[in-house]
Amino acid sequence: MSASGSTRGAIIALLTAACAVCQALFPRESPSREVKDVSGLWSFRADLSPDRNRGFEHEWFKSPLAETGPVIDMPVPSSYNDITQDARIRDFIGWVWYEREVWVPGRWIKDQGTRVVLQVGSAHYYSVLWINGVKMTEHEGGHLPFEADISSVLRQSSSNPCRITIAVNNTLTLQTLPPGTIQYMTDRTSYPAGYFVQNTNFDFFNYAGIHRSVLLYTTPRVYIDDITVETSFSDNIGLVSYNVSVLGSSKSTVKVTLSAKDGRCVASASGSRGVLKVTDVNLWWPYLMHENAAYLYSMEVQVTAEDGQTDLYTLSVGIRTVKVTSTQFLINNKPFYFHGVNKHEDADIRGKGFDWPLLVKDFNLMKWMGANSFRTSHYPYAEEVLQMADRHGIVVIDECPGVGIKDIRSFGNVSLAHHLTVMKELVRRDKNHPSVVMWSVANEPAAEMPPAGFYFKELVSYTKSLDSTRPVTYITDSNYARDKGAPYVDVICVNSYFSWYHDPGHTEVISIQLNTQFDNWYGKYQKPIIQSEYGADAVSGLHSDPPMMFTEEYQKSVLQNYHDVFDQKRKEFVIGELIWNFADFMTSQNIMRVVGNKKGVLTRQRQPKAAAFLLRERYWSIANETGVLPTWTRYPCQESTSGSFMFTLYKPLKSCWNLLGSRSKDSNGGFK
Numbered sequence: 001m002s003a004s005g006s007t008r009g010a011i012i013a014l015l016t017a018a019c020a021v022c023q024a025l026f027p028r029e030s031p032s033r034e035v036k037d038v039s040g041l042w043s044f045r046a047d048l049s050p051d052r053n054r055g056f057e058h059e060w061f062k063s064p065l066a067e068t069g070p071v072i073d074m075p076v077p078s079s080y081n082d083i084t085q086d087a088r089i090r091d092f093i094g095w096v097w098y099e100r101e102v103w104v105p106g107r108w109i110k111d112q113g114t115r116v117v118l119q120v121g122s123a124h125y126y127s128v129l130w131i132n133g134v135k136m137t138e139h140e141g142g143h144l145p146f147e148a149d150i151s152s153v154l155r156q157s158s159s160n161p162c163r164i165t166i167a168v169n170n171t172l173t174l175q176t177l178p179p180g181t182i183q184y185m186t187d188r189t190s191y192p193a194g195y196f197v198q199n200t201n202f203d204f205f206n207y208a209g210i211h212r213s214v215l216l217y218t219t220p221r222v223y224i225d226d227i228t229v230e231t232s233f234s235d236n237i238g239l240v241s242y243n244v245s246v247l248g249s250s251k252s253t254v255k256v257t258l259s260a261k262d263g264r265c266v267a268s269a270s271g272s273r274g275v276l277k278v279t280d281v282n283l284w285w286p287y288l289m290h291e292n293a294a295y296l297y298s299m300e301v302q303v304t305a306e307d308g309q310t311d312l313y314t315l316s317v318g319i320r321t322v323k324v325t326s327t328q329f330l331i332n333n334k335p336f337y338f339h340g341v342n343k344h345e346d347a348d349i350r351g352k353g354f355d356w357p358l359l360v361k362d363f364n365l366m367k368w369m370g371a372n373s374f375r376t377s378h379y380p381y382a383e384e385v386l387q388m389a390d391r392h393g394i395v396v397i398d399e400c401p402g403v404g405i406k407d408i409r410s411f412g413n414v415s416l417a418h419h420l421t422v423m424k425e426l427v428r429r430d431k432n433h434p435s436v437v438m439w440s441v442a443n444e445p446a447a448e449m450p451p452a453g454f455y456f457k458e459l460v461s462y463t464k465s466l467d468s469t470r471p472v473t474y475i476t477d478s479n480y481a482r483d484k485g486a487p488y489v490d491v492i493c494v495n496s497y498f499s500w501y502h503d504p505g506h507t508e509v510i511s512i513q514l515n516t517q518f519d520n521w522y523g524k525y526q527k528p529i530i531q532s533e534y535g536a537d538a539v540s541g542l543h544s545d546p547p548m549m550f551t552e553e554y555q556k557s558v559l560q561n562y563h564d565v566f567d568q569k570r571k572e573f574v575i576g577e578l579i580w581n582f583a584d585f586m587t588s589q590n591i592m593r594v595v596g597n598k599k600g601v602l603t604r605q606r607q608p609k610a611a612a613f614l615l616r617e618r619y620w621s622i623a624n625e626t627g628v629l630p631t632w633t634r635y636p637c638q639e640s641t642s643g644s645f646m647f648t649l650y651k652p653l654k655s656c657w658n659l660l661g662s663r664s665k666d667s668n669g670g671f672k
């Protein structure tokens with residue numbers, strides 16, 4: 001075996017045990033499943049001991065946390081950093097302890113045929129979970145869920161209610177994703193004893209804690225562990241190939257039915273694998289690309305065990321295809337142009353904690369802006385975000401937390417094995433979302449370093465082996481001639497900040513530099529290109545004319561200069577533009593940032609800067625070119641007093657209404 005072959009074998013072996021605790025199916029109620037949300041107020045204690053290890057030495061998980069020392073209230077989900085007035089908590093590095101006692105419904109415990117699972121939506125970064133003092137599982141990595149079957153512990157223990165203890169450590173090392181280093185400052189003339197800091201190579205605050213809901217849910221003993229759907233179509237026939245994984249018994253029967261929005265069953269099949277055929281299919285189309293965007297079927301999977309017990313799970317299914325050519329990104333065989341945003345999970349007080357009002361507001365803002373897509377920069381977002389994207393037709397580039405891989409020691413086999421595990425967990429969770437059209441395995445790695453070639457070759461090919469239906473990319477800021485991973489990606493995604501980090505203040509250089517960037521990349525690879533980041537900081541309310549850096553006018557001017565080039569190149573091979581960033585967001589404290597990164601076109605509180613109106617004008621007019629926008633696309637819509645829907649008119653579109661009649665639709669309802 002070659003050196004790289006044996007390395008690969010070792011890495012794959014490391015992966016075999018992976019995903020024992022990772023979640024495939026979003027916890028959802030059904031006639032056979034119950035869900036109990038145990039988020040809310042938890043007890044919290046940061047381990048402030050010098051080595052942060054007192055909690056383990058004194059076994060804080062064995063008794064109620066309040067008996068181990070002082071605890072404070074901590075909301076879940078939320079980052080803990082901005083909840084208190086204590087800078088030590090804001091900047092804490094190490095183990096923190098969460099605890100909550102909950103009542104588990106008696107019938108869940110009495111009924112031996114019920115499996116009780118505890119799921120943590122995400123906790124950053126490394127977590128250990130105990131139930132009633134018994135260790136259940138550990139999980140590495142923020143941003144993705146993990147779970148444990150806690151049935152037997154619940155049944156063993158006489159103690160009621162059930163005590164959930166979760167220890168979470170946000171320390172980042174060269175082998176974590178994202179990577180980081182802990183630096184001990186040993187000069188006693190400058191630093192106190194034991195002083196250390198966390199260094200990272202990414203530009204967002206390393207928020208920590210339990211960031212998403214903690215849920216208890218049940219399944220029967222014989223249960224649906226995973227469902228995989230892959231979709232395609234031919235003329236007006238939609239094809240849904242499915243694969244159901246059942247655990248708990250080798251002898252069970254599987255029935256699958258697919259229903260349309262109105263509840264009509266449109267296809268059904270038996271067996272754990274098969275293909276459903278849907279006549280007169282309604283395809284899943286992106287927002288602003290079709291009059292019936294984001295059409296979702298409902299797939300009901302029913303598993304019946306030998307003893308007659310059934311498990312039922314319902315999955316939303318969008319039927320669509322994705323293809324990449326040398327110049328285009330095709331959704332349902334039609335060219336798709338990404339006019340969208342990069343986001344962060346980030347807000348005042350809650351940090352990266354999941355928040356429904358924020359989620360709905362952000363989708364309203366994206367639709368208001370005419371954005372048809374976003375990238376989950378720089379880590380996987382809550383699955384509820386993807387469910388919203390499915391329902392609203394917003395296209396997603398789904399990124400893993402591979403951000404800031406800059407040190408050569410982070411390209412080793414331990415790092416790669418973990419990176420593959422994360423991709424496995426990510427694909428397992430997100431593979432059925434029609435909104436997800438591409439995987440991004442990293443952001444701005446040091447792709448010019450010698451080991452990057454092997455690393456990205458393995459990472460991309462492994463991701464393709466997990467999902468052969470979606471293109472794979474990573475986001476680069478390397479030199480086109482020296483980037484060692486670019487040969488393996490399907491789409492080139494480039495970040496650049498002309499007239500900001502280079503030639504500050506000189507927007508006049510953007511046109512030449514951006515043209516060169518595009519021509520170089522396309523010339524070398526003949527692959528379509530997305531401008532995956534560009535932008536400039538603007539402190540909301542700062543103005544100057546002529547524009548100066550950090551003012552709203554300068555941010556606008558940078559964007560306009562980029563747009564002029566995009567408009568030329570999108571006639572050729574540029575297939576998208578994603579602004580950096582949707583909203584201002586928090587970063588670590590450093591001389592480059594004034595209370596966070598201000599490249600948002602919205603403030604952190606989601607109020608528009610001048611650039612937001614510029615983008616809105618642009619995105620709506622691009623959408624109008626690509627598909628013609630009938631009245632249904634105007635946003636927001638308001639219900640009129642007469643009961644019919646009345647839409648708020650958006651001026652730039654008015655002139656185009658008369659074009660409508662002249663456009664015809666193809667057999668799948670897309671505009672020709």
Ligand code: GCB
Nearest residue numbers: 203443444495533580597599
């Ligand atoms: C980048 C990074 C992003 C930063 C941004 C900036 O290239 O991908 O995480 O926030 O630049 O504003 O510097």
